[in-house]
Amino acid sequence: MIRLESINKSFGSHHVLKDVSLTVDRAEVVCVIGPSGSGKSTMLRCINNMEDISSGTISIEGQPVYRYEKDGKLIVDSEKQIEAIRAKVGMVFQSFNLFPHLTVTENITVAPVHVLGRSRGEATDIAMALLEKVGLSQKAQAYPHELSGGQQQRVAIARALAMRPKAILFDEVTSALDPELVGEVLRVMRALADEGMTMVVVTHEMGFARDVSDRVVFMADGRIVETGKPHELFSAPKQERTQDFLRSVLERNREMGAAPSR
Amino acid sequence: MLTTFINLFNFEGIGDYFPDLMRGAAISLQLTFCVMLIALPLGLLLALAKIGRSRILRIAASFYIEVVRGTPCLLQLFYIYFVLPAFGIRFDPFMAGVIGLSINYSAYLAEVYRAGIVAIPHGQVEAAKALGMSRRKMLRLIILPQAIRVVVPPLGNYCISLFKDTSLVSIVTVRELIFTGQIISSTNFQYFTVFTIIGAIYLFFSYPAALLVRWLEKRMAIGARRPPVVVSDVAPVAGTEAVEGTTKS
Numbered sequence: 001m002i003r004l005e006s007i008n009k010s011f012g013s014h015h016v017l018k019d020v021s022l023t024v025d026r027a028e029v030v031c032v033i034g035p036s037g038s039g040k041s042t043m044l045r046c047i048n049n050m051e052d053i054s055s056g057t058i059s060i061e062g063q064p065v066y067r068y069e070k071d072g073k074l075i076v077d078s079e080k081q082i083e084a085i086r087a088k089v090g091m092v093f094q095s096f097n098l099f100p101h102l103t104v105t106e107n108i109t110v111a112p113v114h115v116l117g118r119s120r121g122e123a124t125d126i127a128m129a130l131l132e133k134v135g136l137s138q139k140a141q142a143y144p145h146e147l148s149g150g151q152q153q154r155v156a157i158a159r160a161l162a163m164r165p166k167a168i169l170f171d172e173v174t175s176a177l178d179p180e181l182v183g184e185v186l187r188v189m190r191a192l193a194d195e196g197m198t199m200v201v202v203t204h205e206m207g208f209a210r211d212v213s214d215r216v217v218f219m220a221d222g223r224i225v226e227t228g229k230p231h232e233l234f235s236a237p238k239q240e241r242t243q244d245f246l247r248s249v250l251e252r253n254r255e256m257g258a259a260p261s262r
Numbered sequence: 263m264l265t266t267f268i269n270l271f272n273f274e275g276i277g278d279y280f281p282d283l284m285r286g287a288a289i290s291l292q293l294t295f296c297v298m299l300i301a302l303p304l305g306l307l308l309a310l311a312k313i314g315r316s317r318i319l320r321i322a323a324s325f326y327i328e329v330v331r332g333t334p335c336l337l338q339l340f341y342i343y344f345v346l347p348a349f350g351i352r353f354d355p356f357m358a359g360v361i362g363l364s365i366n367y368s369a370y371l372a373e374v375y376r377a378g379i380v381a382i383p384h385g386q387v388e389a390a391k392a393l394g395m396s397r398r399k400m401l402r403l404i405i406l407p408q409a410i411r412v413v414v415p416p417l418g419n420y421c422i423s424l425f426k427d428t429s430l431v432s433i434v435t436v437r438e439l440i441f442t443g444q445i446i447s448s449t450n451f452q453y454f455t456v457f458t459i460i461g462a463i464y465l466f467f468s469y470p471a472a473l474l475v476r477w478l479e480k481r482m483a484i485g486a487r488r489p490p491v492v493v494s495d496v497a498p499v500a501g502t503e504a505v506e507g508t509t510k511s
Binding site for chain 2: 050083088090091093095097099100101110111156159160163
């Protein structure tokens with residue numbers, strides 16, 4: 001479904017992704033964990049071309065986004081192709097990024113109408129069904145600033161779903177939320193996972209990663225250090241770097257008295 | 263004191279020249295209207311060119327804006343009215359005034375639009391891109407509708423400022439308020455009375471307009487409430503340049 005092969009990415013002299021390879025199968029939920037600055041968000045953003053990669057190949061459904069030319073020069077796909085990829089792979093952001101001048105319904109219908117060419121009526125029907133799914137039917141006519149962070153994030157998920165994406169990328173979607181609002185967003189994501197949505201989730205929510213994901217990827221210093229089934233990776237991490245990270249996270253959770261699982 | 267002041271007024275013959283002043287005011291308003299009709303869309307095009315991807319358009323727009331903003335409006339008017347005829351390009355005074363002021367104001371308005379567009383948080387661009395929108399759709403559906411709210415109050419202020427700046431075209435003999443006042447006072451020598459009346463006429467139009475802009479400003483501020491901007495470690499929030507930074511000097 002999603003395939004990254006030897007991705008390298010530099011911001012100037014700063015090498016943020018080093019030879020990253022990852023395959024995500026259809027209906028698979030992959031959680032990416034790791035310390036901040038480890039490149040996990042950057043990797044996610046490379047999947048739908050929000051960031052240009054320096055070298056490597058990304059394919060979505062077997063269709064490469066980047067190709068190598070013979071002399072090693074990177075050929076960047078045309079803008080149209082990149083837009084088509086983005087329409088197929090949804091993304092949800094840490095800071096929600098709802099459109100403040102549009103109502104909740106318009107936020108959800110704007111792309112289906114103007115990018116996919118759906119009729120307004122059809123798009124609105126889809127939006128209503130999605131709002132019901134994320135539990136916000138009564139907020140259809142509200143503006144984003146009238147919603148709580150958790151509600152805004154649920155609308156953002158509905159907005160991504162309205163494109164009927166093949167996969168959704170979640171970029172630390174609960175990091176900007178007040179602690180008591182995290183649960184409602186994770187519940188929606190859990191329901192999506194149960195329905196068989198392909199998801200790549202960059203998260204600090206270890207409980208979610210352990211309970212919901214099919215596979216956990218641990219990243220540090222721009223590399224994928226370890227990949228495994230959640231119970232394996234969390235209970236018996238093979239790499240020292242992973243052990244250190246999990247230990248520090250557990251300690252912090254204990255200090256904060258937070259339940260490790262939500 | 264007050265009586266001395268009142269005694270300075272001499273309303274003799276006002277019935278004869280007041281209609282002329284009204285005609286002058288009408289021409290000032292016409293100028294304002296015509297120039298805004300041209301400068302508002304032209305300024306937007308310049309702003310889009312300046313933030314666009316075409317290098318040539320970017321350079322051309324920057325050049326135009328810098329040259330226009332770096333030279334006096336009076337000089338531009340002189341150029342159009344007195345220099346261009348040497349190249350066989352002739353305009354009547356009103357047309358020369360409209361063209362000169364349009365050129366001048368489009369450059370300033372371009373900077374207002376640009377600041378408004380730049381002030382939109384980068385997350386909006388990201389969200390639009392992630393939904394597969396092309397640059398054009400993103401501008402039309404997401405960026406410009408939000409930028410307009412930011413930009414309407416400063417644009418309103420420029421409208422008012424333009425109304426007053428129409429007095430500049432008296433230099434190319436357009437019979438607007440100031441030019442009319444000069445003609446009248448040079449024959450009846452009632453400078454005080456004539457120019458005080460003219461001042462009152464300007465104020466009569468500018469002040470309500472300023473109140474309207476203030477009201478718009480409040481309304482727009484309510485409509486422009488945004489979700490809290492979160493600083494993410496990956497996506498820098500675009501520099502929020504103050505629109506006030508482009509105030510005409």
